Amino acid sequence: xxxxxxxxxxxxxxxxxxxxxxxxxxxxxxxxxxxxxxxxxxxxxxxxxxxxxxxxxxxxxxxxxxxxxxxxxxxxxxxxxxxxxxxxxxxxxxxxxxxxxxxxxxxxxxx
Amino acid sequence: xxxxxxxxxxxxxxxxxxxxxxxxxxxxxxxxxxxxxxxxxxxxxxxxxxxxxxxxxxxxxxxxxxxxxxxxxxxxxxxxxxxxxxxxxxxxxxxxxxxxxxxxxxxxxxx
DNA sequence: AGCAAATGCAACCCACAGGTTGCAGTCACT
DNA sequence: AGTGACTGCAACCTGTGGGTTGCATTTGCT
Numbered sequence: 001x002x003x004x005x006x007x008x009x010x011x012x013x014x015x016x017x018x019x020x021x022x023x024x025x026x027x028x029x030x031x032x033x034x035x036x037x038x039x040x041x042x043x044x045x046x047x048x049x050x051x052x053x054x055x056x057x058x059x060x061x062x063x064x065x066x067x068x069x070x071x072x073x074x075x076x077x078x079x080x081x082x083x084x085x086x087x088x089x090x091x092x093x094x095x096x097x098x099x100x101x102x103x104x105x106x107x108x109x110x111x
Numbered sequence: 112x113x114x115x116x117x118x119x120x121x122x123x124x125x126x127x128x129x130x131x132x133x134x135x136x137x138x139x140x141x142x143x144x145x146x147x148x149x150x151x152x153x154x155x156x157x158x159x160x161x162x163x164x165x166x167x168x169x170x171x172x173x174x175x176x177x178x179x180x181x182x183x184x185x186x187x188x189x190x191x192x193x194x195x196x197x198x199x200x201x202x203x204x205x206x207x208x209x210x211x212x213x214x215x216x217x218x219x220x221x222x
Numbered sequence: 223a224g225c226a227a228a229t230g231c232a233a234c235c236c237a238c239a240g241g242t243t244g245c246a247g248t249c250a251c252t
Numbered sequence: 253a254g255t256g257a258c259t260g261c262a263a264c265c266t267g268t269g270g271g272t273t274g275c276a277t278t279t280g281c282t
């Protein structure tokens with residue numbers, strides 16, 4: 001599936017305008033032009049954002065009549081969430097272990 | 112909770128160097144200088160990244176002796192993961208409802 | 223058929239993020 | 253006490269991401 005690297009997906013989510021777009025698309029399919037009518041940016045700008053989002057799998061496009069409608073892919077966001085959660089847990093685990101070592105009075109250096 | 116807005120946190124995670132840093136810090140506390148010795152960027156650059164990460168709560172700093180050590184905060188990543196998951200689910204739910212409407216014979220499409 | 227509307231592509235602009243170097247100050251070791 | 257190491261701050265450089273305008277083309281609707 002060539003899942004994009006974490007930083008890339010996060011970068012795609014690291015823009016306010018893109019979140020605006022995603023929010024709208026989360027409510028239902030919309031075309032770039034339709035989004036441009038709602039949001040305070042040009043259609044072309046929207047188009048670029050949609051391309052970015054599509055490359056990381058956060059939206060999918062579908063030709064509907066003469067327009068191309070996009071829709072937010074919740075599953076991708078879910079997949080990202082799981083990845084982040086996994087990493088976060090590993091951080092906590094290691095940190096906990098380190099703290100235990102530090103606090104264990106067993107064979108510690110007594111200064 | 113002063114939780115930074117989603118786009119901001121994601122933006123912080125949207126940089127490869129920052130992930131490098133986080134990965135190292137996930138393994139244990141390190142100072143900016145120590146990170147600079149390991150990573151191919153200057154200490155000052157690392158410092159800026161650490162500041163960004165600290166502002167969104169992804170790392171915490173602690174004065175240890177004459178150096179400042181940083182550590183990755185897994186809980187923050189977990190919190191972000193939960194937020195994203197929640198949003199992703201809502202997208203899927205709405206999309207499912209829309210598809211159901213579309214496929215249902217146009218009989219009970221009352222508002 | 224004809225017009226309005228949607229898309230695709232390209233050139234262009236500008237702010238800023240990521241990076242660098244340099245310097246000054248401070249604090250821990252020997 | 254002296255020295256090396258770590259930090260903080262500032263100035264500076266550059267690529268590019270987000271945005272715009274303009275134009276050509278396609279395509280649905282009446």
